[in-house]
Amino acid sequence: MSLLARLRAYAADAFGLGGTDTVAVEADERLAAIALLVHVARADGVLAPEETERLGRLVVGRFTETRAEAEALIARAAAFDAQTRDMAQLVEMIGHEVGPDRRARLLAMAWSVAGADGSVHEFEEALVWRLGGLLGLDEAAIAEARRNAAEGRVTLN
Numbered sequence: 001m002s003l004l005a006r007l008r009a010y011a012a013d014a015f016g017l018g019g020t021d022t023v024a025v026e027a028d029e030r031l032a033a034i035a036l037l038v039h040v041a042r043a044d045g046v047l048a049p050e051e052t053e054r055l056g057r058l059v060v061g062r063f064t065e066t067r068a069e070a071e072a073l074i075a076r077a078a079a080f081d082a083q084t085r086d087m088a089q090l091v092e093m094i095g096h097e098v099g100p101d102r103r104a105r106l107l108a109m110a111w112s113v114a115g116a117d118g119s120v121h122e123f124e125e126a127l128v129w130r131l132g133g134l135l136g137l138d139e140a141a142i143a144e145a146r147r148n149a150a151e152g153r154v155t156l157n
Helices: 002-016 022-041 049-062 067-083 088-092 100-114 123-135 140-149
Strands: none
Touching: 002 123, 022 049, 022 067, 022 088, 022 100, 022 123, 049 067, 049 100, 088 123, 100 123, 100 140
């Protein structure tokens, strides 16, 4: 069984996401994307209230309809992130079929979370640059995602 298949099976068992049908795969991708954002928020060792708030707003806007759903999903993603060895596993769960626009939007969300407390710590910066590389984005796309986040142009859909 491949690493990705084991992670999907783990997520299905641990979080009640179901089997390998399309809905379960989408749930896995959503959980992995939010776990990446949680990972970025925790990168400097401090989960600032501003980062928590920004994360919640982004999740409501992109992944859920209500704040209560967002909080539950963030809690599951945080637990999932804690069980995952590194970001590469989470990126692998998002899938290679995701187009560059969606990957750039996710990266802009990561920059937005990292900068929510008013500054991007060096650990957060290194982590988000690495995430951009793992997502297959070049330096120009990573820098553009950062500018979009800094200017409040984080598109959610």
